[in-house]
Every structure is written in C-alpha cells, then in structure tokens.
Amino acid sequence: MTRIAVGVLGVLGLLLVAAGVLVAFAVGLPALGPNPYGRDPFDHTLRGLGTAATLYAVGAALLAIAFRWMRDHAGPLDARGFSGAGIVRSLSGRPRS
Secondary structure, three states: OHHHHHHHHHHHHHHHHHHHHHHHHHHHHHHOOOOOOOOOOHHHHHHHHHHHHHHHHHHHHHHHHHHHHHHHHHOOOOHHHHOHHHHHHHHHOOOOO
16 A cells, blocks of 8 residues: 555656646746747746756656655566566566576
8 A cells, every 4th residue: 555655646746747847848948939029027937947847856756756765665676677678578578587
C-alpha cells in the first residue's frame, strides 16, 4: 500500500512539473513575443513565472522524495531497464548477465 502511495506521489510530482513548464511557456512566450501590443504587463509576467517556478519546484521535490523512497526500500534502480534496449531485451526473454 505504501508503494502505491509513493507511486502516486511521484506521478503527482510529474504532473506538477509538467504544469509548471506549461505555465512558464504560456506566460513567458507572450512576454517575449514580436507583437508589442500583445505583450502582458511586466507584473503579470513575473507573477505567472513565479507560479510556474513554484509548481516546478514542488513537483520536482515530490518526485525526488518518491524516487528516494523507492530506491531506499526497493534497492537501486537498474537504469538499463528503462532504456529502449533494456525494454527489448526484457521482452525477448533473454536473461540479463
């Protein structure tokens, strides 16, 4: 049960990171846009980018906590399993050496 909760925490962290990146693009790109009449006021841009940074930082912290817990309780993760070759190797049924 705890493992599922930590997995949900990691997914929540990923969602917050993605939301922070999307907000940063949505607020930051119009501020740099070529249309001088379509730009947002400076304080609006700073508030939006501050919100984006907060979402990103909280999401990254939740993701780091989830990975740290998984690593401490399940042993180190095998990075080869996440690569494309590792997925193909695991699907082919050959044992790892």
